[in-house]
Amino acid sequence: MANVQAGVPPTDKALDVEREGPRPRSDLSRQRLRSAWLFLAPMLLVLALVAGWPLVKTIWFSLTNASLSDLEGAEFVGLRNYWEYVDYGDGEGEYFGLLFDPQWWNAVYNTVYYSVISVAIETVLGLVFALVLNAEFKGRAFVRAAVLIPWAIPTIVSAKMWAWMMNDQFGILNDMLMTLGIISSPVAWTASPDTAMWAVIIVDVWKTTPFMALLILAGLQMVPGDVYEAAKIDGIHPVKVFWKVTLPLIRPAILVAVIFRALDALRVFDLIYVLTPNNTQTKSMSVFAQENLFQFDKFAYGSAASTLLFLVIAFITLFYIKIARLDLGGRGN
Amino acid sequence: MPYAVKRTGFYALVVLIVLFSIFPFYYAILTSLKSGTALFRVNYLPVDFSLANYEGVLTNGVFPTNILNSVIVAVVVVAISLFLAVTAAYALSRINFAGRGLLLLTILAVSMFPQIAVLAGLFEMVRWAGVYNTLFSLIFAYMIFTLPFTVWVLTTFMRDLPIEIEEAAIVDGASPFTIVMRVFLPLMWPALVTTGLLAFIAAWNEFLFALTFVSNNSTRTVPVAIALLSGASEQEIPWGTIMAASVIVTIPLIVLVLIFQRKIISGLTAGGVKG
Numbered sequence: 172m173a174n175v176q177a178g179v180p181p182t183d184k185a186l187d188v189e190r191e192g193p194r195p196r197s198d199l200s201r202q203r204l205r206s207a208w209l210f211l212a213p214m215l216l217v218l219a220l221v222a223g224w225p226l227v228k229t230i231w232f233s234l235t236n237a238s239l240s241d242l243e244g245a246e247f248v249g250l251r252n253y254w255e256y257v258d259y260g261d262g263e264g265e266y267f268g269l270l271f272d273p274q275w276w277n278a279v280y281n282t283v284y285y286s287v288i289s290v291a292i293e294t295v296l297g298l299v300f301a302l303v304l305n306a307e308f309k310g311r312a313f314v315r316a317a318v319l320i321p322w323a324i325p326t327i328v329s330a331k332m333w334a335w336m337m338n339d340q341f342g343i344l345n346d347m348l349m350t351l352g353i354i355s356s357p358v359a360w361t362a363s364p365d366t367a368m369w370a371v372i373i374v375d376v377w378k379t380t381p382f383m384a385l386l387i388l389a390g391l392q393m394v395p396g397d398v399y400e401a402a403k404i405d406g407i408h409p410v411k412v413f414w415k416v417t418l419p420l421i422r423p424a425i426l427v428a429v430i431f432r433a434l435d436a437l438r439v440f441d442l443i444y445v446l447t448p449n450n451t452q453t454k455s456m457s458v459f460a461q462e463n464l465f466q467f468d469k470f471a472y473g474s475a476a477s478t479l480l481f482l483v484i485a486f487i488t489l490f491y492i493k494i495a496r497l498d499l500g501g502r503g504n
Numbered sequence: 505m506p507y508a509v510k511r512t513g514f515y516a517l518v519v520l521i522v523l524f525s526i527f528p529f530y531y532a533i534l535t536s537l538k539s540g541t542a543l544f545r546v547n548y549l550p551v552d553f554s555l556a557n558y559e560g561v562l563t564n565g566v567f568p569t570n571i572l573n574s575v576i577v578a579v580v581v582v583a584i585s586l587f588l589a590v591t592a593a594y595a596l597s598r599i600n601f602a603g604r605g606l607l608l609l610t611i612l613a614v615s616m617f618p619q620i621a622v623l624a625g626l627f628e629m630v631r632w633a634g635v636y637n638t639l640f641s642l643i644f645a646y647m648i649f650t651l652p653f654t655v656w657v658l659t660t661f662m663r664d665l666p667i668e669i670e671e672a673a674i675v676d677g678a679s680p681f682t683i684v685m686r687v688f689l690p691l692m693w694p695a696l697v698t699t700g701l702l703a704f705i706a707a708w709n710e711f712l713f714a715l716t717f718v719s720n721n722s723t724r725t726v727p728v729a730i731a732l733l734s735g736a737s738e739q740e741i742p743w744g745t746i747m748a749a750s751v752i753v754t755i756p757l758i759v760l761v762l763i764f765q766r767k768i769i770s771g772l773t774a775g776g777v778k779g
Contacts, residue, residue, distance in 0.1 A: 199674070206680035207595035211607070214592040214655060221648045222614045225625025232624050242628050300521060308518070316762050317522045319769075320529060323761040325709040327727040328750040332532045335743050343531060346546040377528065385769055438618035441711040445731050457620045457712075464624055465716060474624045481621035488616045 226481070232474035239470045252475035269475050277451060278459035278476075285368065285443075285455065286436035289375045294429055296376065297383030304384065305391045322381040330445040333374045337361055367452045371443055375436070383428050390424020391417070430491045437484055456480045529754070536747035543744050557748035566722045567749060570729040574753070577642050577725060578707040582700045584643070585650040589699070590692070593658035594684045598670065608659070615652035619712050622648060630717050641717040642725065646710060650703040657702075657771060661695040662688065698771035701764055705757060726753045 233252055237245035251268060258264040269275050304315055321329070336344050337360035345357040360370040394417060402412045440457040447453045454462075460480065463473030535543065539554035561567050595601075596608060626645055635641040669691070673683050714725045724732075730753070733746050761768060 203599050203680055204601055207599040207601050210591035210595040210680070210684075214588045214651060215607075217588060217647050217651060218611070218614055220629075221626070221644060221651075222617060222622060225622035225629060226617075228625030228628055229621060229623070232628075242631070299517075303514075303518060303521060306514070308514070310518075314518055314522055315769075316765055317525045319761055319765060320525055320758055323705070323757045324529060324754050325727055325757070327709070327711055327731050328532075328754050329528070331730060331746050331750055332528050335535060335747065336528060336531060338743075341544045341546065341743075343546050343548075377524070381525070382772070385772055389769075434616055438620060440620065441727075444711075457618065460620050461623070461712070461716070464627075470624065477618075477620045477624060480618055484616065484618050484621075485613075488613055 229474050229481075230478050232471055233478045235471050237471045237474070239465065239468050242470070245471070248471075252471050253479075269472065269479065274451075274454075275459060275476060278454050278456045281368070281453055282437060282439065282455045282457075285371060285375075285439065285453075286433055289372045289379070290429060290432045290436055292372070292376050293380050293383045293432060294425065296380045297387050297428070298425070300380060300384035301387035301391055304388050318381045318384060320381075321378050324378070326378065326441040327445055329374055329378050330442050333370070333377070334361055334446055337370055361447050362450075364450075364452045367447045367450050371446055371453050374446060375439075375442060378442075379432065379435075383432060386428035386431070387421060387424055390421040393424075394420045427491075430487070434484055434487060434491075437487070438480065529758075532747045532754075533751055536744060536751050538744060557744040558752070561745050561749045561752070566724075567729060569722050570724050570726050571753065573639060573723060574708055574726040577639050577646070578704045580643050581646045581650055581707040582703045585647060585654045585703055586696060586700055588651060589654035589658050590689065590696075591681075591684055592655050593662050594680070594688060596655070596659045597662035599680075608656075611652045611655055615649065615656060617648060619648070623712065623716060626713070627716060635717075637718055637720050637723055639718075639723065642710075642714055645713045645717065646707050649706055649710075653706070654699045654703055657699045658692070658695055661692065665691060694767065695771075697764065698767040701760060701768065702771055705760075708753075708757065 232242075232245060234247055234249060235245035236248050236251075254266070254268045254270050256264055256266055300318060304311065304318070324332075336342050339345065339357050339359035339362070342357075342360070344360065345354070348354045349357070358366055360366050398416055398420070399412065402416060407415075438457050439455050440461065443453050443455050443458055444461075456476065457480065460473045460476035463469040463476060465473075467473075534547065534550055536557050537550065537554055538552045539556040542552045542554075596604060630636050630641040630645070633641075635644070665688070669687055670683060673687050678686070709727060710725075711727045711731070714728045715731075718724050718728070721729075726749075730746060730749050733742060733749060
């Protein structure tokens with residue numbers, strides 16, 4: 172948390188609010204100030220305990236030789252978990268540590284691959300869903316309700332439901348595709364190295380497209396209707412209106428949705444852990460870290476992986492806050 | 505293109521979207537109602553109506569306890585985070601003080617935290633506090649995602665309320681705490697319901713902390729219990745039971761989401777927070 176806090180300049184608006192500060196204060200406003208901090212204290216204390224301190228400890232563990240059975244006896248070892256050169260003498264040696272671990276880079280590759288593909292598909296599909304939901308037709312309320320269902324289903328349940336549908340022997344997906352003649356023999360979707368990642372992506376797209384669609388729909392509904400009327404009067408083709416008018420107007424909404432989803436996708440854990448357990452083709456950074464922390468008894472090494480993932484996400488968050496230029500000062504009183 | 509073709513095309517797309525969205529859950533219900541070897545024949549329409557899987561999952565083993573655990577954790581988490589968030593949101597939205605922008609930024613940053621980044625540190629804390637393998641560990645840990653989110657959404661909501669509603673109370677000399685409790689709280693029910701519901705869903709669905717901080721079968725919450733449901737042998741995955749358990753824990757969520765549809769959509773988009 173400390174990194175994020177120190178790295179971000181407050182937005183211009185927030186600064187304005189603060190600069191309004193030093194005007195003559197009455198007893199009343201002093202009383203309000205005091206109660207402001209009183210009101211904030213419990214929330215801040217909980218956040219410091221549940222987020223700030225554990226984050227500091229995770230980073231600390233990544234610089235030690237801690238093991239699951241001996242957390243108290245952890246000793247500082249510097250950056251050895253990240254980067255270490257072991258000299259064998261005679262000019263020979265080898266690099267060790269997270270940054271030289273092919274399994275870690277495999278997890279990085281999987282995570283990035285998964286994030287880019289799934290977010291891209293979700294954006295396109297979400298846009299289609301949003302355009303449909305934005306049109307007026309009979310039964311729109313029903314469709315909107317139906318679209319929300321995948322979002323409401325717990326990730327673990329989605330993973331299990333799809334694991335069953337994708338079952339190689341008894342799954343309905345193979346049955347469907349074979350009936351349609353798309354595949355000739357059953358596919359072991361979640362187990363086969365060629366399809367495991369696509370299985371994960373399919374389930375994620377199914378579960379998260381509604382969320383994407385809702386965020387884009389909110390953007391679509393802010394486009395004033397007279398824009399479309401003007402285009403209609405000018406006789407402009409609807410496809411051209413979409414590319415030249417609608418899309419540029421909802422670009423900010425799409426951008427925000429994409430970044431939120433990307434941040435979520437980069438920390439993926441549940442879906443991969445349950446749908447494709449112990450599969451090198453799908454292992455994400457979070458799964459890699461969790462395994463090292465609690466299954467391989469490499470607590471310090473897992474902490475180092477957690478720390479690196481945190482840095483990546485913190486960096487993207489800063490980027491997001493910068494481009495979104497959030498209205499943090501607000502109107503207030 | 506003639507109008508009729510366009511219209512048919514549009515409705516075909518609508519049907520496709522609806523099928524894509526509801527078919528997997530429909531199929532889970534269908535599977536959960538099958539028994540014995542019927543499970544291993546693919547059907548697209550219901551052919552069987554056996555409640556054996558439901559009976560099995562609700563009478564054997566600890567699954568009912570798991571449901572109770574999930575309810576306890578989610579309800580307590582929602583109550584605590586709403587209580588802490590209402591007063592904090594009042595301070596953040598209605599009172600000018602130095603550092604407010606930075607504070608909001610910090611809260612937003614925490615809501616984007618990857619859970620894995622605090623997992624090692626939280627694990628040490630949970631063991632140190634002696635709450636490993638208890639529901640307290642989860643109630644505490646879940647604050648990391650419910651609290652920033654509720655504070656953020658409630659702050660946005662309170663900021664948009666007109667200043668007049670507070671003025672009379674201030675003139676009458678009401679304390680800030682009275683103002684929050686007597687003036688704002690009655691106006692905030694819609695926002696509280698929305699954020700409470702979203703926090704409830706998040707807590708109900710959480711997996712990573714629940715997997716890590718609890719190792720005792722009867723203390724587990726529902727998502728972990730379902731993930732770990734297994735048969736007598738490795739090969740024998742009890743799909744019927746898993747689907748029945750899945751349907752049981754999902755139906756309440758779907759009902760809630762359908763009832764509060766509009767509120768949830770506005771909460772999600774106003775807060776712009778992860779799903």
